Amino acid sequence: MSEAPTARAVWLVWGVGLLTYMVAVFHRSSLAVAGLAASERFDISASQLATFTMLQLLVYAGMQIPVGLLVDRFGSRSVLLAGTVLLVVAQTGFALAESYPVALLARTLVGIGDALTFICVLRLVSRWFPSRRVPLVTQLTGTLGQLGALGAAIPMTWALSRWGWTPAYLGAAGLGLALAVAALLVVHDSPDGRNLRGPRMSLSAAGASLVASWSHPGTRLGFWMHFTTQFSATALTLLWGYPFLVRGEGRTPHEAGLLLSLMVVVVMVSGPVLGLLIGRHPWHRSSMVLGIVAAIVAAWTVVLLWPGEAPLPVLVVLVLVAGVGGPASMIGFDLARTSNPVERLASASGIVNQAGFTASLVLVVAIGVILDWQTPGDSTAYTPEAFRWAMSAQYVLWGLGALQIWRYRRQARAVIDRTQLEAGVLA
Incomplete structure (x- = not known):
């Protein structure tokens, strides 16, 4: 066309x-x-x-x-x-x-x-x-x-x-x-054609493309954004949310189901809001992510340090804040988009998309290992104390991710032109 x-x-x-x-x-x-x-x-x-x-x-x-x-x-x-x-x-x-x-x-x-x-x-x-x-x-x-x-x-x-x-x-x-x-x-x-083809790629050319994408600090920043924001909500919805809420926090099955459903609602509401914000303030994407990560860490800290079972309103805040991490992880793709030429965009997006799922799988496995360590041989005897230990594994991933976001945010800002970014020239 x-x-x-x-x-x-x-x-x-x-x-x-x-x-x-x-x-x-x-x-x-x-x-x-x-x-x-x-x-x-x-x-x-x-x-x-x-x-x-x-x-x-x-x-x-x-x-x-x-x-x-x-x-x-x-x-x-x-x-x-x-x-x-x-x-x-x-x-x-x-x-x-x-x-x-x-x-x-x-x-x-x-x-x-x-x-x-x-x-x-x-x-x-x-x-x-x-x-x-x-x-x-x-x-x-x-x-x-x-x-x-x-x-x-x-x-x-x-x-x-x-x-x-x-x-x-x-x-x-x-x-x-x-x-x-x-x-x-x-x-x-694209509007210019039904089928667009990139240049033929040998293994060496493919490797060079990936190296070029990864070498840009904006791609690395997007990777660590995706890594740090997604895993908490994913681990809850994928496997451990229901047992944590029922056995760790004493909620009824009905309450646990409602809390996890509430997380889906906050994902659907917060996603478009974040999309509008980063479209208007692209220079502050990493600041938004760091703020969201800090809020998730704070919500989990309150729940895990609460004497006994956390009240229902506190758990509601937890799932609301953790749920925002899913849409926040999408900001990583916007970093890949504005840090790479169009011919490398998909491979850069693939690098970023790998991060959150890798972190989520690490956390899912770590929680299971720690629960088995705390209650060996009996999966029906998981205790609130065991869940506190298990869910604390998140702090290792948050610490690593936040450190890397801060590191590559400084490097990315050194090579990205703010005026062009905010004018929409970088795409």
């Missing part, structure tokens, strides 16, 4: 990209409501069931840099289509699987297909929207994309109870097929 795109065309391309990402999140989360059914179908233990989720997340994190390189080489449209088709194949395989190894392979492919979507949509946002709108639309993408997780809860629960395992997961696969057709018809890599 040589002419400037209409607003309708811009939002249509983004809308299809967003829906594709939402469906990827739906596929990622579709096992959350099927744990008991999966245990019965594959005759597996709780630890084997947990392997599905952990392997899927490990694959997702490990694929971020390769996916970034693929998007820089082949464009968002092609990689997005490949990811969507792979998710269809993976969910179909999961629907038909009757053995644990086959099911494990299918969930691994879900992780790969999932990894192929988000960076593609970020690249589309940077190509189609004016620079000043990119932070807001990026936040909207991350925030609204999580509706896929909510969509996986009620519809999949209903489908599993009404239709059974195979029809329910085949229906889920059908969603991906519909989005693949929509992406094929609607999505263009």
